[in-house]
Amino acid sequence: MTLGVPGPTDMNSKSNQTYEVAAKERTGLADVLRRFFDSDLWFSFRHSPVAIISMAVSILIVFSAIFAHWIAPTNPFDLAQIDLLDSEIPPVWLPDGDSRFLLGTDDQGRDIFSTILYGSRVSLLVGFASVVFAMAIGIPLGLISGYYGGYVDAVIMRIADVQLSFPAILIAFLIDGVARGVLPRAVHDEMALYVLVFAIGISGWVQYARTVRGSTMVEKNKEYVQAARVIGIRRGTILVRHILPNVLGPVLVIATIHLALAIITEATLSFLGVGVPVTSPSLGTLIRVGYDFLFSGVWWITIMPGVALIILVLAINMVGDWLRDALNPKLR
Amino acid sequence: MISFIAGRFAQSIVVMLTVGLIAFAMFRFVGDPINNMVGQDTTAEQREQLRERLGLNDPFYVQYARFALNAVQGEFGQSYFHRRPVSELLVERMPATLELSLIGAVLALVVGVPAGVYTALNRNGILSNLIMSGSLLGVSIPTFLIGIILILVFGVVWRVLPTFGRGDVVDLGWWTTGFLTASGLKSLILPSVTLALFQLTLIMRLVRAEMLEVLRTDFIKFAKARGILTRSIHFSHALKNSLVPVITITGLQLGSIIAFAIITETVFQWPGMGLLFIQAVLEVDIPVMAAYLVVIGFVFVFINFIVDILYFVVDPRLRADRAGSGH
Numbered sequence: 001m002t003l004g005v006p007g008p009t010d011m012n013s014k015s016n017q018t019y020e021v022a023a024k025e026r027t028g029l030a031d032v033l034r035r036f037f038d039s040d041l042w043f044s045f046r047h048s049p050v051a052i053i054s055m056a057v058s059i060l061i062v063f064s065a066i067f068a069h070w071i072a073p074t075n076p077f078d079l080a081q082i083d084l085l086d087s088e089i090p091p092v093w094l095p096d097g098d099s100r101f102l103l104g105t106d107d108q109g110r111d112i113f114s115t116i117l118y119g120s121r122v123s124l125l126v127g128f129a130s131v132v133f134a135m136a137i138g139i140p141l142g143l144i145s146g147y148y149g150g151y152v153d154a155v156i157m158r159i160a161d162v163q164l165s166f167p168a169i170l171i172a173f174l175i176d177g178v179a180r181g182v183l184p185r186a187v188h189d190e191m192a193l194y195v196l197v198f199a200i201g202i203s204g205w206v207q208y209a210r211t212v213r214g215s216t217m218v219e220k221n222k223e224y225v226q227a228a229r230v231i232g233i234r235r236g237t238i239l240v241r242h243i244l245p246n247v248l249g250p251v252l253v254i255a256t257i258h259l260a261l262a263i264i265t266e267a268t269l270s271f272l273g274v275g276v277p278v279t280s281p282s283l284g285t286l287i288r289v290g291y292d293f294l295f296s297g298v299w300w301i302t303i304m305p306g307v308a309l310i311i312l313v314l315a316i317n318m319v320g321d322w323l324r325d326a327l328n329p330k331l332r
Numbered sequence: 333m334i335s336f337i338a339g340r341f342a343q344s345i346v347v348m349l350t351v352g353l354i355a356f357a358m359f360r361f362v363g364d365p366i367n368n369m370v371g372q373d374t375t376a377e378q379r380e381q382l383r384e385r386l387g388l389n390d391p392f393y394v395q396y397a398r399f400a401l402n403a404v405q406g407e408f409g410q411s412y413f414h415r416r417p418v419s420e421l422l423v424e425r426m427p428a429t430l431e432l433s434l435i436g437a438v439l440a441l442v443v444g445v446p447a448g449v450y451t452a453l454n455r456n457g458i459l460s461n462l463i464m465s466g467s468l469l470g471v472s473i474p475t476f477l478i479g480i481i482l483i484l485v486f487g488v489v490w491r492v493l494p495t496f497g498r499g500d501v502v503d504l505g506w507w508t509t510g511f512l513t514a515s516g517l518k519s520l521i522l523p524s525v526t527l528a529l530f531q532l533t534l535i536m537r538l539v540r541a542e543m544l545e546v547l548r549t550d551f552i553k554f555a556k557a558r559g560i561l562t563r564s565i566h567f568s569h570a571l572k573n574s575l576v577p578v579i580t581i582t583g584l585q586l587g588s589i590i591a592f593a594i595i596t597e598t599v600f601q602w603p604g605m606g607l608l609f610i611q612a613v614l615e616v617d618i619p620v621m622a623a624y625l626v627v628i629g630f631v632f633v634f635i636n637f638i639v640d641i642l643y644f645v646v647d648p649r650l651r652a653d654r655a656g657s658g659h
Contacts, residue, residue, distance in 0.1 A: 162347050162350065165347075165584070165587075165632050165633070165636050166591075166628075166629070166632060167587070167588040167591040167592070169591060169592070169594075169595075170591045170594075170628065173594065173609070173610075173613060174621070174625060176613065177612070177613035177616070177621050178358055178362055180613065180614075180616050181358070181362035181363050181616045181618055182362055182363075260472065264474045267474055267476075267477075268474050268475070268476055268595055271474075271476045271595075272476075272594075272595065272598050272610055273610075273614055274610070274613050274614065287476075287477070287480070291480065294480065294483065294484060294488060295487075295488060295495075297488065299484055299488065302480060303480070303481075303484065306477045306480060306481070309474070309477065310469075310472060310473050310477065313472040313473075313474075314468070314469065314472040317468060317471060317472050318468065321468070
């Protein structure tokens with residue numbers, strides 16, 4: 001937003017003008033879009049084939065996961081649609097393949113392509129929710145820590161230091177283990193998704209807090225913040241309306257990479273049997289279920305969801321890599 | 333120097349006490365310890381006796397102090413699931429995990445550092461680009477999937493390497509080792525490669541980034557101007573200076589290797605502490621979980637402490653910094 005500084009003579013007309021500009025910018029979606037397409041970020045995106053492809057793949061996976069109901073050839077959880085006689089059919093390109101089952105079937109005759117679509121929905125859901133949860137804890141703590149400094153800062157950052165010296169996955173394991181102890185088994189299966197989101201989210205907040213704290217400490221001494229303080233805006237408002245938007249750039253990069261990591265963590269926990277239960281399997285659960293059949297030569301039950309997971313994580317990581325370089329002023 | 337070490341040491345103690353507190357709280361408040369120890373036909377009176385004998389009626393801080401004192405002596409009570417002392421289980425499983433982690437760490441370093449140096453020196457080479465793309469793939473494949481793929485290729489399709497267990501081990505009395513038998517060594521290959529791959533990519537990327545940073549600095553230009561051999565500049569000037577952060581992060585990564593061993597051990601049914609821990613999580617065997625937390629916590633705090641001191645010794649600039657900011 002361009003705030004015109006009112007000159008001494010034409011104060012009224014000038015400020016009217018700025019109001020108009022402001023109103024226009026706030027209302028016009030077209031303006032927002034135009035500004036986005038004019039931005040350096042969009043320029044960098046258009047000129048990076050890797051970014052375009054990986055973004056396209058990510059979006060494709062997200063959409064096919066969301067609309068799994070319509071896209072999947074069968075509903076793998078509807079018992080009427082599966083037939084045990086169809087079990088363990090290899091993918092179409094192998095000699096015994098069946099054209100109805102693109103990636104083959106599992107031990108119960110379910111179409112693996114369909115289970116992967118439904119599974120990636122669960123994986124993405126847990127991944128996104130964990131990232132949002134970690135941000136919801138990390139960003140406010142980072143803002144407070146960076147803005148207030150002193151004692152508050154020391155306490156928050158010491159906790160962050162201690163947590164950072166333990167690998168995230170270990171913390172997720174422990175939280176899950178404790179949840180198993182606290183909740184009765186039946187309730188735990190029902191709550192498994194929430195427990196996972198909590199465990200993965202808690203184990204990831206430190207990155208956000210540290211980054212936001214760092215940028216906040218830089219931003220809080222800038223003139224616009226001082227100006228806001230001078231005209232008597234409350235501290236909470238300054239933090240949320242003025243500082244927060246300016247520290248979100250690096251957060252976006254971390255969030256993208258954290259999303260990939262959260263999906264991996266979820267898959268790992270589910271693979272080890274402490275994550276999503278088999279009733280609504282994620283990619284990790286599918287891999288775990290298929291793992292039992294690996295040694296009998298029926299490799300596709302476990303490898304197909306594995307490949308799907310790798311493609312998903314790789315695509316997100318590549319978007320993250322590009323974003324980090326695009327937002328890094330040093331590399332421009 | 334002394335005050336810095338003392339400060340770090342005090343901090344380590346505080347962290348350990350906190351970890352101990354969490355472990356104790358888990359032990360004490362997740363489920364009722366008595367219910368987990370006795371059968372259903374135990375009378376209320378017997379339960380109360382046991383409760384009194386174990387000191388579960390004492391004030392919280394007394395219990396915690398007792399827990400901490402026992403933990404220091406390596407005593408963590410009975411496993412609910414295995415019905416054996418946790419300390420015995422840990423001692424039995426520890427050699428397997430440590431041997432696996434050691435080989436994994438050595439592999440990661442021996443391959444990771446040269447690969448990082450190579451990709452930094454030949455920035456635009458075909459092989460470098462290949463290695464860098466490979467490393468992105470390495471970061472994107474979860475550890476357990478690497479294990480599964482290796483098992484599929486070497487264990488199921490080619491049938492050349494064992495895919496589970498430690499093979500034959502030699503009992504040295506206080507330590508069981510797989511280093512001394514052929515099957516033990518063969519069994520080590522797949523798990524240690526699985527464990528090393530992720531760390532390897534991290535170390536390689538780090539060495540590359542640090543090398544590139546150092547190669548840009550003035551003293552490298554100056555060394556070139558003095559006519560020193562390129563090879564000598566690369567290895568005795570650039571590499572030496574880029575290794576400081578590498579040492580630190582590698583030290584910290586050592587800890588996470590032990591954590592990632594949980595995954596590797598489960599995939600390969602490797603009878604180490606990680607497998608013990610995952611079974612404990614599945615069976616809600618709280619004493620084992622608590623003990624594992626304390627042991628791993630100790631390993632981490634110890635490594636952090638050593639790394640901090642190493643960093644301080646190696647990099648003189650830090651001394652001035654730390655004195656100034658009062659860290």
